[in-house]
Amino acid sequence: xxxxxxxxxxxxxxxxxxxxxxxxxxxxxxxxxxxxxxxxxxxxxxxxxxxxxxxxxxxxxxxxxxxxxxxxxxxxxxxxxxxxxxxxxxxxxxxxxxxxxxxxxxxxxxxxxxxxxxxxxxxxxxxxxxxxxxxxxxxxxxxxxxxxxxxxxxxxxxxxxxxxxxxxxxxxxxxxxxxxxxxxxxxxxxxxxxxxxxxxxxxxxxxxxxxxxxxxxxxxxxxxxxxxxxxxxxxxxxxxxxxxxxxxxxxxxxxxxxxxxxxxxx
Amino acid sequence: xxxxxxxxxxxxxxxxxxxxxxxxxxxxxxxxxxxxxxxxxxxxxxxxxxxxxxxxxxxxxxxxxxxxxxxxxxxxxxxxxxxxxxxxxxxxxxxxxxxxxxxxxxxxxxxxxxxxxxxxxxxxxxxxxxxxxxxxxxxxxxxxxxxxxxxxxxxxxxxxxxxxxxxxxxxxxxxxxxxxxxxxxxxxxxxxxxxxxxxxxxxxxxxxxxxxxxxxxxxxxxxxxxxxxxxxxxxxxxxxxxxxxxxxxxxxxxxxxxxxxxxxx
Numbered sequence: 287x288x289x290x291x292x293x294x295x296x297x298x299x300x301x302x303x304x305x306x307x308x309x310x311x312x313x314x315x316x317x318x319x320x321x322x323x324x325x326x327x328x329x330x331x332x333x334x335x336x337x338x339x340x341x342x343x344x345x346x347x348x349x350x351x352x353x354x355x356x357x358x359x360x361x362x363x364x365x366x367x368x369x370x371x372x373x374x375x376x377x378x379x380x381x382x383x384x385x386x387x388x389x390x391x392x393x394x395x396x397x398x399x400x401x402x403x404x405x406x407x408x409x410x411x412x413x414x415x416x417x418x419x420x421x422x423x424x425x426x427x428x429x430x431x432x433x434x435x436x437x438x439x440x441x442x443x444x445x446x447x448x449x450x451x452x453x454x455x456x457x458x459x460x461x462x463x464x465x466x467x468x469x470x471x472x473x474x475x476x477x478x479x480x481x482x483x484x485x486x487x488x489x490x491x492x493x494x495x496x497x498x499x500x501x502x503x504x505x506x507x508x509x510x511x512x513x514x515x516x517x518x519x520x521x522x523x524x525x526x527x528x529x530x531x532x533x534x535x536x537x538x539x540x541x542x543x544x545x546x547x548x549x550x551x552x
Numbered sequence: 553x554x555x556x557x558x559x560x561x562x563x564x565x566x567x568x569x570x571x572x573x574x575x576x577x578x579x580x581x582x583x584x585x586x587x588x589x590x591x592x593x594x595x596x597x598x599x600x601x602x603x604x605x606x607x608x609x610x611x612x613x614x615x616x617x618x619x620x621x622x623x624x625x626x627x628x629x630x631x632x633x634x635x636x637x638x639x640x641x642x643x644x645x646x647x648x649x650x651x652x653x654x655x656x657x658x659x660x661x662x663x664x665x666x667x668x669x670x671x672x673x674x675x676x677x678x679x680x681x682x683x684x685x686x687x688x689x690x691x692x693x694x695x696x697x698x699x700x701x702x703x704x705x706x707x708x709x710x711x712x713x714x715x716x717x718x719x720x721x722x723x724x725x726x727x728x729x730x731x732x733x734x735x736x737x738x739x740x741x742x743x744x745x746x747x748x749x750x751x752x753x754x755x756x757x758x759x760x761x762x763x764x765x766x767x768x769x770x771x772x773x774x775x776x777x778x779x780x781x782x783x784x785x786x787x788x789x790x791x792x793x794x795x796x797x798x799x800x801x802x803x804x805x806x807x808x809x810x811x812x813x814x815x816x817x
Binding site: 290309310363370390400404407408417418 | 569570572573574577580581585650652653654655656657658659810811814815817
């Protein structure tokens, strides 16, 4: 039972039908630290949870590029994870026609105790490539990430930027027809960002579908065909990018404390 | 039963390439961490067996515990026990170690459990030369029933797999379970016939003791060396039944909790 069940006959590329996901309060994005355990022991944390998203209905057509906008904690990451199937909805159903690549916190999959080469196999495997496929893609990955001399050194020696770029390169090597990204679509230094952007534009021209959580810096506005705005667990706007951005600005003005926290990445 | 097979056994075959890679990497990581590398896999159980042998034959010599030669008896028992205890402890950490991997992994969630199970099993298989060493040291050769040894490995694999699904899913939802598991493990060591034979305990208690799946598994491992262990065969049947029940329960629970586990990512 693979996580992403595909439906080749589906008309849309991605289809959210009345989707809801309920996650216990305070558990999101936290991991299981000691404090967490203690709080649970004291009983402060109830099991009730809250609806991060509810009644979400949306579709993404093949070849479309959709920006997902919203304030902090508006459920953007959950929306993307649902799209990729790395989260199972409590209500409703998410259907997909082709394999979806989840570019979500990619760097977190790396194991610092592994060498660069081993980590390429690890992340490649996590993203659905077989070791055989990784082997074929390996030279190109190492070349693009500029890691050729260090391939058998431990990854813990590499800088954060290098790790980011490596994760990005591996993700691109999967050649997935649908890319779901939480920021991360463009990474690294200025030169690398340009390289990434070129690659992403090429993929878009070749028909890849994109669903990206971002704040859409001005120069990327042209990349997206549509914007979905999430707020209070639901979709509050779905349409032209300019309208979506205007809507987001209104939301920000209404609650200035809520920052999106994703300004530096596309 | 069908679900347990479909989602439990077939998944391993379908993802064998990725699994082989994950397991080899984990083993390599472990063996390159220490200077003596692989040797520790032999030295550690060997040292443990020596200590136990010394305590129970030299210090507390009068007691008739287990079967003779006792050093071999301990060695044959301690290795599967280590597989058991390490496998169970590892299972509790499955989704605690790096829950973030659940955010971007398109592999079936169960792969991470199978990885832990297979690494523990590989370590066990690599430690088997300890039994050869014990055979040499005691000058003992096994009889034809040693053919049941591989059967015991297969049964223990399914036990470990079922337990790992139960514990990994449980610990992902209730973190405290990892602590409870540690305490239960310690008790299980004394409740399992590692230091003694099932024949050593009162006849009336044997049926109850056999609910512990390790009774049957350790019996099967030992039959080849001590044919009298076959006297307890009916008890092994009980153990086997419990193993099957644990495997099915693990499959069902994991399937039910998968959505909850993913939310931990």
